[in-house]
Amino acid sequence: MAWNEPGGGNNKGPKDPWGGGDQGPPDLDEALKKLQEKLGGIFGGSSGASGGSGGGGALFSGTMFGVIAIGALIVWGLMGFYQIDQQERAVVLRFGKYYDTVQPGLQWNPPLIDEVIRVNTTKVRSASLREIMLTQDENIVEVRLSVQYVINDPKKFVLQVREPERSLQHAAQSALRHVVGGNSMDLVLTEGRAKIGMDVDDRLQEYLDMYETGILVSKVNVDESKPPTQVQEAFDDVIKAREDEERVKNEAQAYANAVVPEARGSAQRQIEEASAYREEVIANAEGEADRFNKLFAEYEKAPQVTRERLYLDALQGVYSNTNKVMVDVEGGNNMMYLPLDKLAEQSQGRGGRAANIDSASLREITDAVTEQLRRDAASSSSTRRGGR
Structure with missing residues (x-):
């Protein structure tokens, strides 16, 4: 027979499934109170207490536990945040096993579960x-x-x-x-x-x-x-000798670097001078040969004129390089002095400009000197004869 059907004993009304007999529908407050009593018994409350004071204590204990649990969870979560610097890397171990390598920045790992080991990778x-x-x-x-x-x-x-x-x-x-x-x-x-x-x-x-x-x-x-310390002095002497050897080598190399370029420059200068002298001699020889050939051609055409011209050119060359001429007369006792510098000064004073002894003037001077020499020679001869 169903629980809500009539009958079943002395009860006149329907059967209560919560064991309340002829009571009405269950009260919600009563059910909550029973639940609080059970939780209070589990967490240290008084399950046998009755009345309003016992129910209020059990409710307070359950609420405090929930608040503490939530606060602990929040603190646990906040403890998982940490900062990795730019020069660091972090090795994360989860339950002692490698989990990840964390890069710089703000990171989070579950506390008490993960172990974070920081390593400076730039130091x-x-x-x-x-x-x-x-x-x-x-x-x-x-x-x-x-x-x-x-x-x-x-x-x-x-x-x-x-x-x-x-x-x-x-x-x-x-x-x-x-x-x-x-x-x-x-x-x-x-x-x-x-x-x-x-x-x-x-x-x-x-x-x-x-x-x-x-x-x-x-x-x-x-x-x-x-x-080793026992032979340190001997090794110091060896090292000093090697340093002296290196120093002498460097000095010799420096001297060679200074002398060799100078010697090469001097040798090159002598070579260039010799080459220039060779070219000059060759050019002069070729010019003299060409001049002789041309002069020989003219000599074949007029030998007397050419000889006279050569003679005059030679005298002009001699007189132009000296200012004093001494003439010795054959058979005479005196030597004639011809002051060409005085003659040039006189000509300069007369003409107001530098005198240039040309061929005609040179010929006149030569003839005059020759005539004077002859006269002196003749007078000397007559004087010697009269004395005898």
């Missing part, structure tokens, strides 16, 4: 070491090395190797011993430092890539390389 770090080792020629040297590096892969730097910077130290020692062991002591102590630094850089980066450390080597510097 240049430095590591140094000092080692005593054998060279290829079985000599002992002491080398001090410094390595500059940055982190280029945060994931590998954080997760792949337990102590990546310590691994860098060990790898640098291995690379340095390998490179120094393949070179002679003289190269390590003198001009080979830069080459050793580059070789160590290449080999060290190869080791770090093989170990997956996430480290990028920027530069390797050999800060110091020296022999």
Whole structure:
């Protein structure tokens, strides 16, 4: 029989499914009160309490729990925000396992679930070491090395190797011993430092890539390389001697650079002068030969005139280069003096201009001198005869 059908015992009305007997429809306030009592019992309230005071305490406890839970959730969410600087990268681990690599900016990750490890990828770090080792020629040297590096892969730097910077130290020692062991002591102590630094850089980066450390080597510097202390003085003398040798070589090279160009210039100048002299001599010879040929042709036409003309030209050349002429008379005791400079001054004074001794004047002077010489010779002869 259905619960709402009449009958069933002493009850006159319909059957109540909530066990209320002949009561009417269930009260909503009563149902809420029962629910609060149950929640109060679960969260520490008094389930057996009755009356208005007991129901109000259970309702207050449930409301406070909800507020606290919501506040805790908000705080938990706010704790997940963080800022990554421009020079940093962040490795995110979720429950201890790699999850993501976070770029710069404002980020959020669930707190207490994700672990954020910040890594500065732009800072240049430095590591140094000092080692005593054998060279290829079985000599002992002491080398001090410094390595500059940055982190280029945060994931590998954080997760792949337990102590990546310590691994860098060990790898640098291995690379340095390998490179120094393949070179002679003289190269390590003198001009080979830069080459050793580059070789160590290449080999060290190869080791770090093989170990997956996430480290990028920027530069390797050999800060110091020296022999053992016991033989330091002898090595200092050797280095000083080599420096003196290099200095002398530089001085000799500087002297050669100054002298050789000057000698080459002087040699070139002499060559040019010789070439010019050769051209001049050849040109003069050719001109004289051509002049002689032309003069010979004229001589064949008129020998007497040509001889006289040559004679006069010779005298003019002689007289034009001197201002005094001494004439010796054959058979005479006196020597005649002909002052050509005085004659030229007199001619200049008369004419008001410089005198030019032409062929006619020269001939007149020659004839006059010859006639005077003859007279002097004749007078001398008559005087000697009369004395006898």
